[in-house]
Amino acid sequence: MTDPEAVGGLGLRWLEADGPDADIVLSTRVRLARNLQGHRFASRTDMDERRRICDGVARLVDSSSLPGGARLLAMEGLEAHSRRILLERRLVSHDLVGRVDGAEPAAGAALLAWPDAPVSAMVNEEDHLRLQCLVSGLSAVDAWSLVDRLDVGLGSELPLAFHHDFGYLTSCPTNAGTGLRASALVHLPALVLTKEIGRVLEGLDRLGLTHRGVEGEGSRFTGNFFQLSNQTTLGRSEEDLIEHFGRTVDSVVEKEREARQVLLNAGPRMEDLIWRAYGLLRHARLLDYRDLSELLSGVRLGVSLGVLKAPAIGSLNRMMVFAQAAHLDEAAGRALSAEERRCHRAEYVRAALRDPGEASTSDAAL
Amino acid sequence: MTDPEAVGGLGLRWLEADGPDADIVLSTRVRLARNLQGHRFASRTDMDERRRICDGVARLVDSSSLPGGARLLAMEGLEAHSRRILLERRLVSHDLVGRVDGAEPAAGAALLAWPDAPVSAMVNEEDHLRLQCLVSGLSAVDAWSLVDRLDVGLGSELPLAFHHDFGYLTSCPTNAGTGLRASALVHLPALVLTKEIGRVLEGLDRLGLTHRGVEGEGSRFTGNFFQLSNQTTLGRSEEDLIEHFGRTVDSVVEKEREARQVLLNAGPRMEDLIWRAYGLLRHARLLDYRDLSELLSGVRLGVSLGVLKAPAIGSLNRMMVFAQAAHLDEAAGRALSAEERRCHRAEYVRAALRDPGEASTSDAAL
Numbered sequence: 001m002t003d004p005e006a007v008g009g010l011g012l013r014w015l016e017a018d019g020p021d022a023d024i025v026l027s028t029r030v031r032l033a034r035n036l037q038g039h040r041f042a043s044r045t046d047m048d049e050r051r052r053i054c055d056g057v058a059r060l061v062d063s064s065s066l067p068g069g070a071r072l073l074a075m076e077g078l079e080a081h082s083r084r085i086l087l088e089r090r091l092v093s094h095d096l097v098g099r100v101d102g103a104e105p106a107a108g109a110a111l112l113a114w115p116d117a118p119v120s121a122m123v124n125e126e127d128h129l130r131l132q133c134l135v136s137g138l139s140a141v142d143a144w145s146l147v148d149r150l151d152v153g154l155g156s157e158l159p160l161a162f163h164h165d166f167g168y169l170t171s172c173p174t175n176a177g178t179g180l181r182a183s184a185l186v187h188l189p190a191l192v193l194t195k196e197i198g199r200v201l202e203g204l205d206r207l208g209l210t211h212r213g214v215e216g217e218g219s220r221f222t223g224n225f226f227q228l229s230n231q232t233t234l235g236r237s238e239e240d241l242i243e244h245f246g247r248t249v250d251s252v253v254e255k256e257r258e259a260r261q262v263l264l265n266a267g268p269r270m271e272d273l274i275w276r277a278y279g280l281l282r283h284a285r286l287l288d289y290r291d292l293s294e295l296l297s298g299v300r301l302g303v304s305l306g307v308l309k310a311p312a313i314g315s316l317n318r319m320m321v322f323a324q325a326a327h328l329d330e331a332a333g334r335a336l337s338a339e340e341r342r343c344h345r346a347e348y349v350r351a352a353l354r355d356p357g358e359a360s361t362s363d364a365a366l
Numbered sequence: 367m368t369d370p371e372a373v374g375g376l377g378l379r380w381l382e383a384d385g386p387d388a389d390i391v392l393s394t395r396v397r398l399a400r401n402l403q404g405h406r407f408a409s410r411t412d413m414d415e416r417r418r419i420c421d422g423v424a425r426l427v428d429s430s431s432l433p434g435g436a437r438l439l440a441m442e443g444l445e446a447h448s449r450r451i452l453l454e455r456r457l458v459s460h461d462l463v464g465r466v467d468g469a470e471p472a473a474g475a476a477l478l479a480w481p482d483a484p485v486s487a488m489v490n491e492e493d494h495l496r497l498q499c500l501v502s503g504l505s506a507v508d509a510w511s512l513v514d515r516l517d518v519g520l521g522s523e524l525p526l527a528f529h530h531d532f533g534y535l536t537s538c539p540t541n542a543g544t545g546l547r548a549s550a551l552v553h554l555p556a557l558v559l560t561k562e563i564g565r566v567l568e569g570l571d572r573l574g575l576t577h578r579g580v581e582g583e584g585s586r587f588t589g590n591f592f593q594l595s596n597q598t599t600l601g602r603s604e605e606d607l608i609e610h611f612g613r614t615v616d617s618v619v620e621k622e623r624e625a626r627q628v629l630l631n632a633g634p635r636m637e638d639l640i641w642r643a644y645g646l647l648r649h650a651r652l653l654d655y656r657d658l659s660e661l662l663s664g665v666r667l668g669v670s671l672g673v674l675k676a677p678a679i680g681s682l683n684r685m686m687v688f689a690q691a692a693h694l695d696e697a698a699g700r701a702l703s704a705e706e707r708r709c710h711r712a713e714y715v716r717a718a719l720r721d722p723g724e725a726s727t728s729d730a731a732l
Contacts, residue, residue, distance in 0.1 A: 267705065268651050268652055268705075268709055269652065271651045272650055272651035272652040272712070275649040275650060275651050276646055276649060276650050276651075278649055279645035279646050279647075279648055279649030279650065280642055280645050280646065281645075282645055282649070283641040283642060283644055283645030283648070284638055284641060284642050284645065285634045285637045285638035285641050285642075286634055286635065286638040339633065339634075343634055346638070
């Protein structure tokens with residue numbers, strides 16, 4: 001369905017689970033909000049101005065200031081299905097792709113991406129440019145240094161809106177200054193089970209980190225997955241922000257590991273939870289994505305603790321991506337009905353658990 | 367723990383699942399309430415009279431009027447654990463064994479049973495004698511003819527209280543006449559899923575059959591298992607009662623089979639339910655008995671429909687008996703704590719599902 005050239009393996013690097021604490025921290029993302037001098041902020045731009053901004057980026061694709069192999073995907077040029085795939089890969093936002101139910105996305109909305117690198121940039125989102133890097137595990141420094149390199153490259157060609165007092169200027173004042181947002185997708189089942197999670201999240205608030213569910217702002221958490229990110233972007237250096245963020249998330253990881261040991265020592269209840277989740281995933285014939293998230297949470301915990309010998313964490317990451325609706329449609333080669341999708345999801349997961357290598361076949365097909 | 371000589375394989379014949387419709391009708395039981403001439407009804411007897419009644423039965427054990435190999439187990443002579451085993455085999459009632467938490471059962475309370483036959487008789491329960499036959503599947507005629515033979519044998523030696531107008535006299539008038547109660551333990555998951563069960567049970571009421579859960583009078587049903595039995599014991603011949611009972615239960619079995627086909631044709635929801643139950647039983651580390659009943663219900667449905675190739679219905683019957691508390695204690699050789707029991711139950715079920723033959727090893731040990 002998707003033109004393989006268009007989407008390919010974009011956004012899949014974090015799945016490898018080769019980063020630090022990748023069993024608990026699925027991924028770290030650092031994004032920088034940037035705007036171009038001489039253009040109005042996105043909310044004030046018209047179609048022409050948005051196209052001119054996008055053209056400016058397009059001219060850089062083959063320049064030496066950016067890493068080679070850059071690809072600029074205009075949202076207008078992609079079918080809805082491909083835009084859904086990009087959304088499910090967390091490479092683009094709902095704002096960028098517009099409604100994916102057939103309505104066209106806004107003029108000039110585009111994604112600049114590299115098949116071989118975990119960096120990308122949304123063009124004409126809330127800011128003219130949203131650079132981001134998405135890596136495995138708790139790797140805020142790595143993600144920051146990669147996105148910083150992209151920022152330097154783009155900034156050397158495109159004059160960025162910068163104020164000597166405020167720093168980078170952004171469409172929404174909460175992003176001004178560094179324009180930096182670091183976030184980590186963390187899995188905290190033991191803190192949820194021991195009911196310590198409320199206290200931990202409150203503690204994070206005081207340290208300047210917000211939390212939300214995996215589906216984005218305001219969403220409820222499912223499967224004990226939480227997105228943690230920094231609130232402050234102003235008044236501190238990027239290095240400070242990244243260091244503070246990494247240290248704070250690391251303390252959460254420590255608390256989660258301690259809670260797991262407490263639970264493991266308290267009897268077979270957690271083992272039971274793990275094996276039940278495994279048993280259901282291994283045998284279910286119908287799976288909602290939400291259902292899947294909850295069950296993958298149990299299996300992930302089991303693998304992390306060594307209660308389950310397989311699958312690898314990387315396979316579990318893959319399931320989270322490839323068992324999503326558009327990815328299932330992609331593998332089936334057609335748009336599935338809601339019930340078909342629940343069937344296909346269960347079938348895909350069963351195959352992946354039977355043969356952990358199998359979970360990666362779908363992305364080979366893309 | 368139990369003296370193997372005392373309990374042995376008593377009450378296990380129905381597990382073989384060799385009776386008609388044994389996938390849906392787990393067992394049929396026919397019991398006859400009988401009282402001895404010249405003795406007061408049980409509620410009026412004192413210790414001495416109860417002992418005399420029991421002695422009268424004891425004298426018959428080696429007589430030629432009863433089948434050979436009869437064994438009379440005095441409840442007073444059994445430890446609480448053995449009485450629990452008999453309860454779990456459905457050979458004795460709570461009334462007969464007294465409290466099993468250590469308090470002694472009543473004087474003269476006994477079980478007359480045969481290791482090689484599915485018949486038995488409680489002595490000094492609500493009536494002086496409660497003869498019963500417990501067989502696999504929907505086999506009311508067979509069960510009746512076996513228990514009738516025992517009745518003829520006992521009646522030829524012991525003068526039974528009989529009135530030419532009322533028939534057999536019983537402690538509670540609702541049992542007078544034939545003293546016959548036929549009951550079938552049936553598994554009706556599809557009628558429950560399609561919500562037809564209420565209508566079906568109401569229909570049974572009008573046909574003179576009552577229903578209750580598996581734990582006896584007033585109990586809620588678990589695992590979609592229902593006990594159906596006749597209400598009327600008076601004014602019709604035993605053959606009439608048995609014929610009517612068998613025909614009525616058979617109509618319920620038909621309705622259940624129809625509902626299963628409707629569900630199977632309505633999409634993968636039932637297959638999902640079956641496989642989820644299987645997955646949980648196959649992998650859980652802790653199981654309540656109630657939990658087990660619900661899950662065995664799904665697996666039984668799956669085996670009956672051919673969705674699951676294994677285990678055999680007989681293995682599922684075995685699990686219902688051998689995963690009960692006293693049977694687990696017996697297999698462990700000691701009294702387990704509540705949590706240990708949940709562990710042992712899950713372990714036993716996993717082994718039984720891995721190797722369906724294994725479910726029978728525990729009774730070999732008895």
